[in-house]
Amino acid sequence: MRAGAVVFLVGAVATLVTVAPLFLGWDPLPSIAYAVCMLMGVGFLIAAAGVLRSVADQRRRARAQAAPAPPA
Secondary structure, three states: OHHHHHHHHHHHHHHEEEEEHHOOOOOOOHHHHHHHHHHHHHHHHHHHHHHHHHHHHHHHHHHHHHHHOOOO
């Protein structure tokens, strides 16, 4: 989840930097700057996958603890 958060923040900063020239009346940035903005969505997906993986792991552990012991 941390990696997803870092990638998301990089994308968010890139989005702010890319949109700023439009409001300030400067020349727009090159296309690669807009491509870096896509990291925001990628970071969100990475973080979401981490959350889902964590939930699945916790469910697995809970099931293993709740399972009745086999008869001896």
